[in-house]
Amino acid sequence: MKFFLDSASIDDIRSANELGILAGVTTNPSLVSKEGVSFHERLKEITDEVSGSVSAEVISEDAQGMVKEGKELAAIAPHITVKVPMTLEGLKAVKKFSELNIKTNVTLVFNANQALLAARAGASYVSPFLGRLDDIGHDGMDLIATISEMFNRHHIETEIIAASIRHPLHVTDAAMNGAHIATLPYKVLGQLVKHPLTDQGIEKFLADWNKQN
Numbered sequence: 001m002k003f004f005l006d007s008a009s010i011d012d013i014r015s016a017n018e019l020g021i022l023a024g025v026t027t028n029p030s031l032v033s034k035e036g037v038s039f040h041e042r043l044k045e046i047t048d049e050v051s052g053s054v055s056a057e058v059i060s061e062d063a064q065g066m067v068k069e070g071k072e073l074a075a076i077a078p079h080i081t082v083k084v085p086m087t088l089e090g091l092k093a094v095k096k097f098s099e100l101n102i103k104t105n106v107t108l109v110f111n112a113n114q115a116l117l118a119a120r121a122g123a124s125y126v127s128p129f130l131g132r133l134d135d136i137g138h139d140g141m142d143l144i145a146t147i148s149e150m151f152n153r154h155h156i157e158t159e160i161i162a163a164s165i166r167h168p169l170h171v172t173d174a175a176m177n178g179a180h181i182a183t184l185p186y187k188v189l190g191q192l193v194k195h196p197l198t199d200q201g202i203e204k205f206l207a208d209w210n211k212q213n
């Protein structure tokens with residue numbers, strides 16, 4: 001499983017990229033609006049920093065509007081992936097983008113049939129939202145497992161992005177259940193690194209070293 005960062009913060013994206021683990025970035029309108037910057041300018045900065053897929057979401061609700069917006073986004077850099085909501089209009093747009101060789105990430109996926117439809121329409125990625133399902137008492141991880149099995153059984157190449165990740169256990173479980181990618185908030189990336197025994201171990205090694213030197 002690869003790591004994407006779920007962020008529009010250029011500082012966070014740069015720090016994550018220094019770790020050598022960053023395979024891409026996902027953004028959404030909420031993340032971008034928090035930054036208070038021009039969307040297109042920020043996307044340019046992100047695509048200059050990161051060489052992997054950078055998802056940029058359309059806000060139009062009709063296919064024609066999505067395609068117009070998506071073409072403008074895709075013109076920013078060749079590794080922009082147009083993020084499209086899981087609706088009937090979204091599927092029409094995905095088909096069009098697929099004909100234009102523009103990559104797509106179908107977002108707001110909450111059941112396996114939505115994922116299958118998105119894949120068959122030509123989506124490059126599907127993004128099931130784990131945390132938001134858990135929030136309403138459903139099992140987000142079960143959805144990842146089902147989509148993974150379904151795609152494997154039918155030889156579907158669309159990649160599964162585990163999205164709406166809230167904590168480190170989501171990351172481990174997403175990897176074990178077949179997600180190709182987990183898109184992480186910066187905070188969760190930091191949590192993945194930490195272990196109290198690692199910190200204690202470093203402290204002890206240094207203390208022992210300093211006794212001798």
Ligand code: E4P
Binds near residue numbers: 132
């Ligand atoms: C990713 O593509 C999604 O935009 C994101 O993971 C949503 O996360 P949230 O449910 O924490 O807003």
